[in-house]
Amino acid sequence: MPRKTATARRAEVLDETLTQIRALGMAAVRVADVAEASGVSPALIIYHFGTKERLLSEALVHACAQDLSTLDSIVTGPGSPAARLLAALDWYSPTGPARGWTIWIDAWSVAIRDRALAKVLADLQRRWTDAIAAVIDDGVAAGVFHTADSAAAAARLTSFLDGLAVRSVVHKARLPRRELRSWLINQLTCELSVDATVLPNA
Template sequence: MARVRLSVAERREELLRAAVEQIEARGVAAVRIADVASALGVSNALVLYHFSSKEQLVAAAFAHAAEADLAHLRRLLGRRSTAVRRLRAAVRWYAPTGQAKGWRLWIEGWAASLRDPELRRVAASLDQEWKAALTRVIAEGAEAGEFRCTDPAAAAWRLTAFLDGLAVQTTAYAGSLSRTAMLRWADAALDRELNLPEEGGSVGVSTSVGEDVAGDGVPAVG
């Protein structure tokens, strides 16, 4: 059966999805243009027509995977609710919850970006977007008097640094910490940054938000 002819945008989307899958399976260092081509049953030349090098393909795949998660983060933070509820949902969703595949992609990207300037640029830009989105809602909640936070940007940095470090530990040493403990620690970290009472860790998170967070698992990247 002949392959359906795809538009340029559709073909690029297909190649990026395949590249993400191959990076997750093989790692950035080991993945080849040929692996992506073989997974789709196309030629190496076709992949190189859309992406001139492996480095460009990897950077684009990393950005492609992250953009979907950034879109979901924006939806969580854009809900019509208190800043605390929105931040709680975002932090719980971002926290590693046992589905390590997405975090493996981020960790692979971080490691490879040490030697790949293009990937480093992409990863840094995406990271800044995450922090900026959290900073805006923290500032909004502080201005509304929901909590006290004198430096929203620093709070966003500390939160993401804590969750990133937790993800590295739990991905490298699978099973070292339960999902319940990770979520409890994520709640406690947010409470500290917002100067909320410690016992209020789960207060303000409705059942629907909790179910949404649990269902989403971890970000595909970040």
Template sequence: MARVRLSVAERRDDLLRAAVGQIEARGVAALRISDVAAVLGVSNALVLYHFETKEKLVAAAFAHAARDDLARLHVLLGRRGTALARLRGAVRWYAPTGDAKGWTLWIEGWAAALREPALREPVRALDQRWKAALADVIAEGAAAGEFRCTDPSGAAWRLTALLDGLAVQMTSYAGALERDTMLRWLDEALAQELGLGPAHEPGPGPTEPDGP
């Protein structure tokens, strides 16, 4: 059976997905070009042809993962429904053990970015765009009178800081906190940021987008 010839874009996409999986499994420091090549049954030379160095491959892999997460976030935030429902869905999807890219990957990225300048931009850009997207929907809901928030950007910062901190704890120390407890804390934090009273009981919230 003849092998399917991939376009350059398709080959790069396959290599980046393989690299993301290997970073999650092995970590950035232990990752080798040969690990990525072995996943796809290709040569080390092919990986290096597309990315030149391990550092460039790793930076591109994080940028690729960031694009995937941001695309999913925009699907969630662009759905029909109230701003509050969309925010809850996005927060619960982003939360640890949700379907956002494996938290092991992003914790690896934060740690590696301290020492690898090439990683700082994709990791920082993802963080900024997450905050901006949440702030936009918070501002939308406040303008529509759904809730009160005079500082959407500050609210987005505080919510993502809480989510990131919980992610580090729950990923590093499995079983240290019940998911139901974490979700309750997130609902309480969201209610506080949006000036919601106890009458606004949170629903289960979507964890997987099913289209706008």
């Protein structure tokens, strides 16, 4: 049986770290538990990641990587700017398939006292908002959206969905998908002065 590459082993450790985060919460994860579940020594994890904090940060980046790749394919793919924007926000929303919101919200909590993790979160958030802003710019160029600051509009739209995610995950107040779509349409029409008839399934 061929030996696993360092890259494959690293991915396994990050996957197991995410499993531990989901089960225990980010603050309670121990390097020893991740090592045991991954079949490696704690010393090996420290050798590759340096600290537990860096391990957690890299696990978060690992968790978001595929979703960010999918988001990029949505916003640069075919379809009108309105269709691509709504598809991207549907992907981002708490009822969509993107990211484990439980992990993301857990990370926000830990980042209040962890400046390094806070920076990682800010970098990841910027990548999401930059992608949303890019498709808003396409809509402005096409005369469909109207805003003087696409980055600020993207930040407000994603913050709106962040808030709904907290309500859904923490307070267990999960909105039906149809109702969330209605709220999102209302937010888009106000934020971008867009005619709701150009939005798919509005």
